[in-house]
Amino acid sequence: MNETELKIRTIGDPVLRKKTKPVKQVTAEHKRMLSLMSRLMYESSGIGLAAPQVGLDISMIVVDIGKGLYKLINPRIVKKEGRQAIEEGCLSCPGISVKVKRAKKVTVQALDEDGRPVVVDAENMLACVMQHEIDHLLGKLIVDYVPMWKKALLGKKIKNL
Numbered sequence: 001m002n003e004t005e006l007k008i009r010t011i012g013d014p015v016l017r018k019k020t021k022p023v024k025q026v027t028a029e030h031k032r033m034l035s036l037m038s039r040l041m042y043e044s045s046g047i048g049l050a051a052p053q054v055g056l057d058i059s060m061i062v063v064d065i066g067k068g069l070y071k072l073i074n075p076r077i078v079k080k081e082g083r084q085a086i087e088e089g090c091l092s093c094p095g096i097s098v099k100v101k102r103a104k105k106v107t108v109q110a111l112d113e114d115g116r117p118v119v120v121d122a123e124n125m126l127a128c129v130m131q132h133e134i135d136h137l138l139g140k141l142i143v144d145y146v147p148m149w150k151k152a153l154l155g156k157k158i159k160n161l
């Protein structure tokens, strides 16, 4: 994977709809890709980025809501609590924002960039972003949370799903 190939894929690109494969063994290449993804996230003023968004069919995400960078491999939600609804945007869905109902608190199990198990307890905005990025790994996008009637109003913007 070449640095110059890393660019943000937008809605309509089939890679965004693919369910990613879990990483069996974490290598230096995964670590390198996580760094490149973080760099691209910061350059794009994003607060999270999942591997499918840069065309990689791999279970990896990066998240930074301004309180530190998380680089997670095979992230999985093991506990959910409460409810919240935050207006969300997505680098892969330019110009679209959707209020998504999600859990207010989540516990995420994952591997870090060196392959060590980590547990992240997230709440509020961080919990929201974790759930959003993990959705990407399952091929799910914020537009999937839009009710049918509203989809009709959004019309053209999301026609190419």
Ligand SMILES: [Zn+2]
Residues within 6 Å of the ligand: 089, 090, 091, 092, 132, 136
């Ligand atoms: Zn997104």
